[in-house]
Amino acid sequence: xxxxxxxxxxxxxxxxxxxxxxxxxxxxxxxxxxxxxxxxxxxxxxxxxxxxxxxxxxxxxxxxxxxxxxxxxxxxxxxxxxxxxxxxxxxxxxxxxxxxxxxxxxxxxxxxxxxxxxxxxxxxxxxxxxxxxxxxxxxxxxxxxxxxxxxxxxxxxxxxxxxxxxxxxxxxxxxxxxxxxxxxxxxxxxxxxxxxxxxxxxxxxxxxxxxxxxxxxxxxxxxxxxxxxxxxxxxxxxxxxxxxxxxxxxx
Amino acid sequence: xxxxxxxxxxxxxxxxxxxxxxxxxxxxxxxxxxxxxxxxxxxxxxxxxxxxxxxxxxxxxxxxxxxxxxxxxxxxxxxxxxxxxxxxxxxxxxxxxxxxxxxxxxxxxxxxxxxxxxxxxxxxxxxxxxxxxxxxxxxxxxxxxxxxxxxxxxxxxxxxxxxxxxxxxxxxxxxxxxxxxxxxxxxxxxxxxxxxxxxxxxxxxxxxxxxxxxxxxxxxxxxxxxxxxxxxxxxxxxxxxxxxxxxxxxx
DNA sequence: GATTGTGAAGAATTTCACAGCT
DNA sequence: AGCTGTGAAATTCTTCACAATC
Numbered sequence: 155x156x157x158x159x160x161x162x163x164x165x166x167x168x169x170x171x172x173x174x175x176x177x178x179x180x181x182x183x184x185x186x187x188x189x190x191x192x193x194x195x196x197x198x199x200x201x202x203x204x205x206x207x208x209x210x211x212x213x214x215x216x217x218x219x220x221x222x223x224x225x226x227x228x229x230x231x232x233x234x235x236x237x238x239x240x241x242x243x244x245x246x247x248x249x250x251x252x253x254x255x256x257x258x259x260x261x262x263x264x265x266x267x268x269x270x271x272x273x274x275x276x277x278x279x280x281x282x283x284x285x286x287x288x289x290x291x292x293x294x295x296x297x298x299x300x301x302x303x304x305x306x307x308x309x310x311x312x313x314x315x316x317x318x319x320x321x322x323x324x325x326x327x328x329x330x331x332x333x334x335x336x337x338x339x340x341x342x343x344x345x346x347x348x349x350x351x352x353x354x355x356x357x358x359x360x361x362x363x364x365x366x367x368x369x370x371x372x373x374x375x376x377x378x379x380x381x382x383x384x385x386x387x388x389x390x391x392x393x394x395x396x397x398x399x400x401x402x403x404x405x
Numbered sequence: 406x407x408x409x410x411x412x413x414x415x416x417x418x419x420x421x422x423x424x425x426x427x428x429x430x431x432x433x434x435x436x437x438x439x440x441x442x443x444x445x446x447x448x449x450x451x452x453x454x455x456x457x458x459x460x461x462x463x464x465x466x467x468x469x470x471x472x473x474x475x476x477x478x479x480x481x482x483x484x485x486x487x488x489x490x491x492x493x494x495x496x497x498x499x500x501x502x503x504x505x506x507x508x509x510x511x512x513x514x515x516x517x518x519x520x521x522x523x524x525x526x527x528x529x530x531x532x533x534x535x536x537x538x539x540x541x542x543x544x545x546x547x548x549x550x551x552x553x554x555x556x557x558x559x560x561x562x563x564x565x566x567x568x569x570x571x572x573x574x575x576x577x578x579x580x581x582x583x584x585x586x587x588x589x590x591x592x593x594x595x596x597x598x599x600x601x602x603x604x605x606x607x608x609x610x611x612x613x614x615x616x617x618x619x620x621x622x623x624x625x626x627x628x629x630x631x632x633x634x635x636x637x638x639x640x641x642x643x644x645x646x647x648x649x650x651x652x653x654x655x656x
Numbered sequence: 657g658a659t660t661g662t663g664a665a666g667a668a669t670t671t672c673a674c675a676g677c678t
Numbered sequence: 679a680g681c682t683g684t685g686a687a688a689t690t691c692t693t694c695a696c697a698a699t700c
Contacts, residue, residue, distance in 0.1 A: 173691055179614040183593065197659065206595035209659095210693055217661055225660040226700040242614050243621030250613070257512035264508045267593055267610040272617065311620055312613070335623060336616040338609075342434065342518055344457035352619045354612045358589075359518040361605050362501070362563070363430040363493050365587040366523065368603045369562055370494030372586060424669060448681065460681095461671055468683055476682045477678040 170241070174215045180205045181212065182238045182271075188231045197228040239272075249276035249308045251334075253325050254317030255285060255295050258340055262316060263291035276308040281321065298325075305332035312336045319343045326353075421492070425466040431456045432463065433489045433522075439482050448479040490523075500527035500559045502585075504576050505568030506536060506546050509591055513567060514542035527559040532572065549576075556583035563587045570594045577604075 184204035188196055198216075202209040216222060216229075222237055223229045239245055250268075252259050255278050262268070263278055278290055281298045288295050296304060304310070313334040315322050322341035329337065330351055339345055339355040347353055435455035439447055449467075453460040467473060467480075473488055474480045490496055501519075503510050506529050513519070514529055529541055532549045539546050547555060555561070564585040566573050573592035580588060581602055590596055590606040598604055 171691070175618050176611075176615055178618070179608075179611040180595070182614070184595075199659085204595070206597075208693080210695095211691090213659090213661065214692080221661070223660050224700065225698070226658045228659070241618070243617040244614065246621075248613075248617055248620070257508070257515045261508035261512045262609065265609060268613075271610060271614070273610075273613055312616055336620045338612050338616060344431070344435075344455070346457075350623070352616055354616060356607055356609070356612060357430075358513065358516060358607070359522060359524075360427075360430040361589050361607060362499075362519075362524055363433070363495065363522070364427055365563055365589060365603055365605060366494040366499055367426050367429070367492070369499070369587045370497075372601070422668070449683095450681085459671080461673095462669090464682065465670080465684075472683070474682050475678070476676070477680050479681070 170218045174218055175242075177205070177207065177211075177215055178238050178242055180207070181215070182235065182242065182244075185231055185235045185238065189235055193231055195224075195228045195230055198223070201229065242272075244272035246272065248273050248312055249310045250274065250312045250314060251277045251279055251304060251308070251310050251329075252314045252316060253279045253298070253301070253329070254315060254321070254341075255280040255290055256316065256318075259314075259316035260290050262314060262340075263293065273312075276310055277304045279304065281317075301325075301328055302332045305329065305334060310334060312338070314338045314340070315345075316340045421469045425469055426493075428456070428458065428462075428466055429489050429493055431458070432466070433486065433493065433495075436482055436486045436489070440486055444482055446475075446479045446481055449474070452480065493523075495523035497523065499524050499563055500561045501525065501563045501565060502528045502530055502555060502559070502561050502580075503565045503567060504530045504549070504552070504580070505566060505572070505592075506531040506541055507567065507569075510565075510567035511541050513565060513591075514544065524563075527561055528555045530555065532568075552576075552579055553583045556580065556585060561585060563589070565589045565591070566596075567591045 181201065184201055185196070187204070188201075198209040198213045202212040205212065213223075216234075219237060219241055222234055236245075250273050252262055252275060255263065259278065259280070263275055268275060275291070275293060278293050278295045279298055279301055280286070280295050283297060285295045286297045305313075311334055313329040313336070315325055315329075315337060317325055319341045322339065322343045323345055326337060326339070326345045326347065330347055335350065336352045337345065337347065337354070339353055340357075342357055342359060345353050345355075432452065435452055436447070438455070439452075447455075449460040449464045453463040456463065464474075467485075470488060470492055473485055487496075501524050503513055503526060506514065510529065510531070514526055519526060526542070526544060529544050529546045530549055530552055531537070531546050534548060536546045537548045556564075562585055564577075564580040564587070566576055566580075566588060568576055570592045573590065573594045574596055577588060577590070577596045577598060581598055586601065587603045588596065588598065588605070590604055591608075593608055593610060596604050596606075
């Protein structure tokens, strides 16, 4: 749980489970692809396959948004795109600042999917005076000294931190003090923020470590006398068109 | 559920919940920081605060690994570092290949935390012939044509995909065919892989969309007559030093 | 006949709260 | 006295299975 303002039935049924929220972008992407191919309708089964989940979960997820499908037919692609976009708040434009324009910050600035869906890179900020003025992805880098002014001038509420770990908390504090209430953190640190501020983190080395855990487990199982040994034998019951992604759970 | 070989009590109690596995790297990072400051022992309360979780959860997590603490005292930092490292499989060296050396791939190649903890960038691979031979982060980029050979020669089992979305599935297929069984995907696509292969994904735009959802909700609440209105009011019961970070992972 | 929407069952995860050890 | 380890309760998430609807 991340949102501040705690414990209260959230007014009236504004109760979309967090797990569902986290999947909406996945559905939206799949739907956008269908939309571009001018597919008019899609069944829960097809859409679920495209998004990499199972269809019961998808239907349950959609049920929290409302009844947007037609029984016997499926979902209208355009309509669903709109409804999910609206639910996610993507019908408005979110100015975003990226702080820390090193390799990663530059990569993020250049990332196309950024602008495509409701987000706009309002400014790039770096502590290195030599960077100031240099354009990255067509946007001139500004100096950290002006951080507060930039936030205010652009009415930014979402900040991306791509600085080294050591600078992250300090940058975070300044962003929050200047009015940012959502932070996407790429620095490998736990940020502490006041209540009411959301933080999400993206951490390469954590993801790799989780993979290493599973990889090690595979190696171990292989060694222990297993009938079929070696990885990659394609059997296993059930599991339909889900296919990927951990979840593991031995027993 | 993803890992092949299903349904079996996993020999003997090798049953660490996935949610716990996902937090072990967090604990490890906090412990490593303590270790560097030569702190000998730490309580569940302190460590939990440093890792950004609550202490009951941390103790429960550790209970799956064994009884590594001392009642009335806490945990021995060095010992725990070792135990968690071992559990995660970080006492061995994992050669990793990065495919797609654009902005992001280069950022990943330069990422320090990579080498630091059990991972070694064995090779960089890109489809652009002009990139071939050019060093990135001190490692010469190799051409996609040699992908299979590179995987074999370096005994790689973990691959990182940082290509454009359109190329990701194809690269994935080749990696898997060549023997890779764990994939970290930065391309905004759902990859399909055979059973027994783990995929984790890191997706900037999904994270941003989740933030936008919460941001929108805040704005809405603000508008609807709320007592304290406006974000950032620091009250709220309970919640201790937890505060932030959703934990991501729908994967 | 096909497919949605959803109660109810089941599984996983988190939190509580305290017994048990040092 | 302090802090871990853990059953049990509470909560959240997933899956099942089928009635309702087109």
